[in-house]
Amino acid sequence: MRTLPSGIPFTAALGAASLLAVFNAGAPATAAPPPPGYRTDQVLATAVHPTLGGISIRRGFWDGDTDKGWGYDKVRHKHNIHSIYAQKRVLMSPNIEQQGTSYVLRAWAGRYRCSGSACRLVEQREVKGVFTNAHMTTLHGWPVNGVLGLQTMYCVNPQSAPQCPDWVVPAIERPGTPTGVSPRSTPGHDARNGVTLRTAYKPLPRTMTRRTGSVR
Template identity: 35%
Template sequence: MNINGKRRITGRTGIAVAVAIIAGTLASFPFGAQSASAESQGAEVVGTETDAAGRTVVLREGTYNGSVGFGWTKIQQRHNIHSKHTIGFVLKAPNGGVQQGEDRLYVAYAQEITCTDTCVVTDEREVRVINKEAIYASYYGVTLNAVVGITTAYCVNPDGALSCPAWVDRAIGAEKPASASRTSETSTVTTTWSYAPKGIDAQHDR
């Protein structure tokens, strides 16, 4: 059955493909470019990570048409996450992610901190990564015959916006650029991250 351009492999074929995937050698984070060995660019594995429970998680180039898609292309274009370090950090959530059918949900939190006489959390975003552990022949028009991998990563914004604020990448990304902090005459704004929410106006150490 092909639903929304997605066709899953089951039975002996799925088992054979799974064995082949497990036997393969995968690169580690930070995500880096790899040789194009997939049948299409969208299937190309652009990196992998091992989560806190020891599971290997795959990120593919994916595809996005302005409405639907999956993978790294969708994450950048739809949700404004451009640092693969951000995804890597979320995947290291200590609980190893939460199983949701074929998917596994990973969560972390980015905080923006404003310091005057004291430091408080002035903005916070829950950041989610969803990994599909099932094997599909094709997914949104991309030929796979393999595990789909990360379908999306996004912020839970209070206004329901699809795009993460730019500071989220600076907060969670393992290699934060110099612009992670900004200073005015009265305050300094920095970013940080955690695996549990802190809450707006929470006190924060300098």
């Protein structure tokens, strides 16, 4: 059973209390059922959607042996979206589809290759966040004790691969302009190599201008 790494990316906006809640919540099960007393019902954060209201992100669990789970642990370990801040951004999307008591919220993340002021989209992922406002006592045999909130979040990948590429989280964490395209490039070698990451609540444009972030 692997333990939760301490390097979960957070921004100052999440606050010290949220940070402590994650670090002190115990070790998640990734290839076996959670240990006795595991706080699957613990609320780690709440995304405040302008239309749908508060959406809880509960600890949940992920068991790779049975392919069952829900909440933060499933999103982190099965789908490689390890940042609560990134999860919150997807859950605040205005792109909403209702399915009974559940809702699907969509965002897009992309990588652009830039030369001079021109940038070309080389890779894009649609990211879907699913939450339910149904009250539950348990799910898959583990405590919820309230409205479930975030059930899962994943990338729409080729061949239905379960994990998002590593660049998706930093792309989502970057705030966008009103057009959904951030003018800021990624730090480090990606910037030097002319690669920038963008995020939006709609499919990204095929080309853009690096200096202004405008669509071409």
